Amino acid sequence: MHEWLSPREREVVNERLEGSTNERIARHQGVSVRTIERMLEKIRERWQTAIESRDRR
Helix, strand or coil: CCCCCCHHHHHHHHHHCCCCCCHHHHHHEEEEEHHHHHHHHHHHHHHHHHHHHHCCC
């Protein structure tokens, strides 16, 4: 996994890759579903920025 992810973000991404729903991840992490949704959106945005930056080289 990329070094720009925090340990918690890595956990969330791994849980999604394993097939967990946002609801299940939220329960496991002890946060709201909306928090997980926002976290995943921020990860997607950073991922997209990294890809675009790489492609401009």
